[in-house]
Amino acid sequence: MARERIYVVEDDPGLAELLVEELESEGFSVRHAESVETAWSEIESWQPALVISDLRLPGADGMALIPQVKAMPDAPAMLLITAFGTVNQAVAALKQGADDFLTKPLDMEYLLHTVAKLLQHRRLTSVVASIRTNKTVETYHGMLGKSRVMRVLYQQIEQVADADTPVLILGESGTGKELVARAIHNESKRCEAPFTAVNCAGIPSELMESEFFGHAAGAFTGAQKARSGLLKEAEGGTLLLDEIGEMPLELQAKLLRVLQEGTMRPVGTDREVAVDVRIIAATHRDLELRVKEGSFREDLFYRLETLTLSVPSLRERGDDRELLAQSFLAELTADSEQQPVFSPEAMDCLYQYPFPGNVRELHNAIERAVTFCNGEVIERSHLPERVQNNLAAAVAAADRSEDGNAEHESSPELKSLNEVQQDYVRYVLRETGGNKRKAAEILGVTRRTLYRWLAEEA
Template sequence: MRGQASMPTPVPRWKTAQPAARTVAPPNGMNLLVVDDDSAVRHACCEIGKSAGFQIFASGTIAESEAILNEQAIDIVLLDLRVPGGSSLDLLERARSAHPELVVILMTAFATVASAVEAMRNGASDYLTKPFALEELMQVLDRARRRRTFELEARRLREGTGESRSLSSLLIGNTAAMQQLSRMITKVAQSSHPVLILGETGTGKELVARAVHEGGAHADRPFLAVDCGALVPSLIESELFGYVKGAFTGADKAKDGLLVAADDGTVFLDEIGDLPLDMQTRLLRALQEKEVRPIGASEPVAVHARILAATNRDLPAMVEQGTFRKDLYFRLNVVNLRVPPLRQRRDDIPLLAAHFLERMRREDGVDYVVSDEALRVMHEYDWPGNVRELEHAIERACAISSGPVLTMAELPTQLQEYRAQTARGGSVIAVAPAAENVTVVHQSPGIVSIAELEKQAILNTIQQLNGDKLMAARLLGIGKTTLYRKLKEYGIEHI
């Protein structure tokens, strides 16, 4: 099959094999190993994985799988429960022991709650029952990719490897939108022209402004920011243009305005759309003449600072309405950078979450991790507050969590309501194993997620043991703290 690697000679090196260190790859740059002795199903899974952007490796036996895992930096394994040459569960256990961050998805046509629990105990991240839906496989692979991305970024941050993040945490991201923004920042940073930064609230416009400043020739000079919407007009005037001693009551000494104090550095005018019209006129004159007249002064002072401005408002519409000067708009809009909202760069959410969790780890000393269900909801949620809302959600979850695993129970109310509102079902197209080819059939909604299988296993075990949670935890192979956390996540206090 095109894109499939040749099989190396098996070498039993599970305890000593050390794959090359990896930085976070783009979402479409991960390696997927498909392990299934049914060539038709294996081929179908490989084609689906290839269409999703994975580099594909394939195997029909346990020995071949072990050899590939020892020789290649595999990110995700799609593993059939019954493969010739040994036990798939043993392979799962050995693979996860040698490569703890490996994401394994188990496939089987013999699904039972017991096998699901055993698979999870050995380290499986997800579970598919044959025949499974094409859409279901795509969703499972997408979840696995997000989990792998999150764990790789978390490891990179813990170990301090990879490229410097000095520009800003916002620039964490591998999506096309962020790569394009990064390239634009690199270009405009080398000039001295004004830059207009556009984007919704919470996207990180000030961080982009700092990135432009830090990437320029005067990165060692001051970066001074002022929120034009947070100050009354008289304070904006004195902040931007300065004043001389005795200019007004309380002015017992002269003060340079930000446009002068920045010297050869940068002045960032946040929420420029809130600047009053009279201040817009004075700012336009300062930009055109490269000088300002402080309040009470008789002589102008030269301005050398670069001006960056940002807004979440529609400036062209404001120009039409007469609330923003057209000449100032054109003066500021020499170059514009548009910061994408988080809903347009969803694949960056695991990277950003890992970044914020690493910061919390340094503050709290707790190595936090996000549960698969919580990570899925975070990926699907639209984040109207963008990166800032995500950051606050992570901080809140860490603050109220009773342990290192952040579940849906710790996420803000709006995300929990979103999960409840988006519960859905319906007919799907399924892939069934066949001797010669892949059969496409229609199947009623009967596919059960691994989270639901886990819930069934826990609740059924407790019920069979007449409510003995400690014994249930022991039989399920999980800690009692984990069991109580799971019950809390299910909304069950007493059983």
């Protein structure tokens, strides 16, 4: 879990320092300001779980902060500190919405107890609120999706986040591997240090060593100045090595040394440099096959694969497809006067096409449709041709397997989309031996949707 955030507003430097130190030593992430004016903009963007504020401050007093903080979405808890003798004011603060108050001089142990109590209460309140509104998680660190496979992935992200060991993320191109890597970083204790993503396939192999591990001045022609390299620049944070399968063998050995010893040797030097960075590797390739072929080191593979996460393809994500499509449409037309909707035929196409390029391809398909539609309805014809034509392929496949009649193919009887869908659903059911779970998976819909289609047909 990422550390919980606490914001302290206190103008007495001695007390502020003490509070920050005590809270940090309890494992919280703490920021501090001396006035309400400075604090407010930071609180709004940093979104702490708790604000501790002195009541009496230069400029606006702590009371002024209460309505602002409490109007925030997912509002932080508020703890006020008052001087002895201003208890009446503190009671007024509670009426305004503050959660608790303490009087000076502060008893640190009691303060920490109060902080723990307020944070626990806030966590419980938000769980209860989400149960009441029956809200299911649809986005997680910028990832949209509430399918079962995605919810399992969110859980796995939380399980690996704090381990601080390397993680290997597998998944087809465009499934969101970089988003998963960012989520791991944001959930980890390194969340306040930088997250850097680098595509190994995008760096010429002759430059890769110095790009990653740095170099001394004059190490090679053109290296006038020394450079610390990507690994060192990501110090304290997380480095995503995308397309790890493309890393040359010699560099794989150097990377293994970083993972095992926490050291590296910049090009043109003979000294080892310590480096503290969490490595996340990602690939859409079959690394095991690369190991067998001899283009990927076996020892590096085993070091990386201990914590492996697999990002599901769009085909495995059931109704996330519609959720993603609708949300991309809303995002792409946010500034337009008209908000187009998908025609049922267009939505069916999106469900039938297998999207080998996954979420990225879906996004591009919708972007194209928004450009070509009349602003009101996105029709099938506005989608890229390959997405539209998938249905034609399905009819041909269904027809061929139904009667094996090649002549029929040369003079096809034109069918309605509904008939095409029914034919294809029947075809997939036949191919899967009537296994509805498997058929729904291939069709990219939930079993519920499949049962609905079958019921409509009956």
